[in-house]
Amino acid sequence: MSIQENILKIRQRVSSVCSKLNRNPAEIKIVAVSKGRPLAQIAEAAEAGIIDIGENKVQEALLKYNDMRHAISDKPIRWHMVGHLQTNKVRDAVKIFDLIHSVDSLHLAEEINKQAAKINKVQEVLIEIKTSSEATKFGFLPEEAVKTTEAISHFKNINIKGLMTIASVVGNPEQARPCFKLLRELRDNIDKLITRNSEPITLSMGMTDDFEIAIEEGANTLRIGRAIFEG
Ligand SMILES: *Cc1c(COP(=O)(O)O)cnc(C)c1O
8 A cells, every 4th residue: 555545544534533523524634653764755645645744753853854855745844743852852853843742841841942932933832641651651640731731831932732642552442532531621621721813722642543532532633653654
């Protein structure tokens, strides 16, 4: 299967879940997570209509960002940081990323605010929430979501667009549902804390194995890797 065919198939699956829920598939953004994949494949995804590209390492993203000018595709890419961001990489990160999904500490938010100010940028971010108890996962605890969002909302060079979570990895995608449900409930709690010009709050959740469940629970941004690049 080609990347184009994979994307077509994913879009069909998104549409079919949406039609059951009376949701408009156009309101669901697909981010192609391309960590470890070559630039040619990113260009292929862009040609097939997915111009939101996710990476989880600043160094790799920076190389791709700089090389993209030489790629076959002339589509304007929007770069998303989906992995844990170390503070010493923030200076480069704010230069290239349109949206940082993984703000997981106040210290990191402070550094993003500082580095974005230096280049006169208002950096769009999502607050990462740890919705499962797996020890390896980054993110704020659900009970910290409101006070964290409140605190970060005062930073001048950060614009909070919403929330992100990585569901616990389990055999059955249905087991991810409580994580997604929790993120949706938290969205309603932060609603009044963020400025959003009538656009919906971003809920970044759902990956290859569980994106249909995520849509059912209110996701409007999916981060999909394998289903696009491996099929
Ligand atoms: C790799 C990755 C994805 C995509 O995962 P797939 O299972 O390949 O779809 C999504 N989000 C994050 C944070 C990732 O690191």
